[in-house]
Amino acid sequence: MKPNDKSREAPYFDVGMVMLSSTVSVARYRELELAKKRKAIADFVEQRFRERYISPVSCEGAHGFSILANCCLMIEALESFYQGWEDTELRSEQAFERFFKREPRFQVFQPRCSDFYYNVRCGILHQAELRGGWRIGLSGPLFDEENLTINAVEFLRQLGMCLFAYAETLCNQGWETDEWVRFRRKMDHVIEHCKRGQP
Secondary structure (H helix, E strand, O other): OOOOOOOOOOOOOOHHHOEOOOOOEHHHHHHHHHOOOHHHHHHHHHHHHHHHHHHHHOOOOOOHHHHHHHHHHHHHHHHHHHHOOOOOOOOHHHHHHHHHHHOHHHHHHHHHHHHHHHHHHHHHHHHOOOOOOOEEEOOOOOEEOOOOEEEHHHHHHHHHHHHHHHHHHHHHOOOOOHHHHHHHHHHHHHHHHHHOOOO
16 A cells, blocks of 8 residues: 555544434534533433333333343443443442342342342343243233242333433432432443444
């Protein structure tokens, strides 16, 4: 290649154009952040999570296994926003412990958090199956403890309500509260990850 030949250089990459949700780019998010538009940012967060985790498995005929797999992914992602973590590497079990402890809708799982983590979360994501006698259903109570059966549809519904509550918290809390500081820290990590692989 000749010294001035730019034809083989990697194309320019504008991280601001990366879409964080179907309607919010990195550049748009930064505008909202600069203007401290809490409601618009909270709406964006809810949209991002619904598009990625809830809507794809809310259709008729969705398999309980797929529903619960998405729910496990969402719990870790949502908890990383609550905590302001860059990721859940080496603390994914802690993410489930904190989530089940904090969320009243999921208190029934708190005494069995480790079992849930290893037999449901790790079973689904690493072995593509539940372990330890745990089962997935599509009806009944959220958790039938006697039969170790999770109602995946209800689990997803309750998780959607947790997301709504988180968005409401962001709307109602001040910009310098812990919730917002941790959220902005997480978003900085998300945007930094968008830059990786650039020349």
